Amino acid sequence: MSAKPKLHYFDGRGRMEPIRWLLAAAGVEFEESYLEKKEDLTKLRTDGSLLFQQVPMVEIDGMKMVQTRAIANYISTKYNLYGKDLKERALIDMYVEGMFDLNELLMTHGYQPAEKKEEHYANMIDKTENRYFPVFEKVLKDHGKDFLVGNQLSRADVQLLEIILMAEEWKPNVLAKFPLLQSFKARISNIPTIKKFLQPGSQRKPLIREEDVPKVIKIFY
């Protein structure tokens, strides 16, 4: 009775998108149940399905997993995307935590109120171009392989591609100064499972549209 993982979230990227990317990269099919109004969240809570009353929640292998990182860690280990030993895991974890920090900025930009948007954009692009991308450009240069860590695809590669694409949505030439990230992007995009995920009709979610923001906020507040 090995059911597909089932994702509970709203129909948008938010904090669930990195998990969709990981499952897709691992070639794992999954189902989704979308929260559309506050009552949907309330029901999950009163059913006792949410350990800390929050989504993301992923039903997988008999567990109702919550907390983005816990879910991502589990999927990564199960599908061999977490390096070959403790030292590789340490590198992957460091890189991925930096990516989570950048993802937080990129992901929340669409939800910023009008008066904060400009400042948020400036900070977001500054961090992308001066704090995070230089690190990964250098890692690729020093490591000299196709992947960020070791010699095989890991969650670090998947997550880096995800944030590169998100950053490009806000600043199309953001990779201009990063030639190795450009070739990384092309290479990882061609991995069959990822290529499939990047095609129309996949479960990858689009950028939140301004007109949809109030509806999402109403689910949670």
Place this chain on the structure above:
Amino acid sequence: MSGKPRLTYLNGRGRMEPIRWLLAAAGVEFEEVYLETKEQYDKLIKDGFLLFQQVPLVEIDGMKMVQTRAIMSYIAGKYNLYGKDLKERALIDMYVEGISDLMQMILMFPFSPPDAKEKNLDSIKERATNRYFPVFEKVLKQHGQDFLVGNKFSWADVQLMEAILAVEEKVPTVLSGFPQLQVFKTKMSNVPTIKKFLQPGSPRKPPPDAHYVETVLKVFKK
């Protein structure tokens, strides 16, 4: 050349304290370097020590590790505090992440503007009492074991103990509705490595005061 782990941070709790707890609980001695000036911090960055220009930094096993969670996962993995298999790790990760969200509120509290302090304190009390502590009370009640996961001391127990004490500093009666957590607190206090860490003179840092807040703002000023 197996040196002790070396921690670089301010002389206070902040984001380094959970790491101090975990190393201490594992019985690992460590050294500390304290940032007191912006110049020290800028030098660390210039010398390329900080992968993302941020502390905490922990030099351990030939690595300059940054990012609190990465550091904690490594320590937990190395010192056998991360469960016996993937399923136990999943539970530990979920619990630790939830506790971390609560601790984030406590971490940020000293930096609240004066007119938000009361509201933020109420939020900490509300979340601890209604969202987080009930979960762990229930876990302990349901399996009746001493430790949160797998009948064995783990990262989750250390982090819960830290959180209980941190919340009690702000809300002394917070455990009044949680008999299992009261027992848990006593049991954890008696784990020899933790007992040692709770004694005066240990590397445990005191609650943040005005001087600590001032130092943070000074060192990390843009």
